[in-house]
């Protein structure tokens with residue numbers, strides 16, 4: 863198998879564009895974006911798992927639990943960096959994400975990799 867360089871997916875790049883330049887805001891935003899990406903992975907695995915055979919379902923359910931931990935960890939780190947609630951930043955990035963999801967994409971990616 864040969865590995866190739868991947869450019870950042872439009873989805874993640876679009877979210878990262880809105881990350882503030884200066885700390886601590888930059889760190890808070892990086893953690894919030896991480897939380898959103900992890901949460902969406904969790905949702906994808908939850909949607910996929912019921913359609914798989916027992917072995918693959920167990921595998922993806924394990925991944926799902928990891929992603930659920932990761933998104934909570936990212937949110938906790940964001941709150942620590944902010945010194946409190948990050949709901950306002952979460953709303954900003956979820957609105958950006960909605961725009962990214964609703965617009966067509968030329969490239970299909972599933973968990974950071976191209977198909978085919």
Ligand SMILES: [Fe+2]
Pocket residue numbers: 900903928929932
């Ligand atoms: Fe993860």
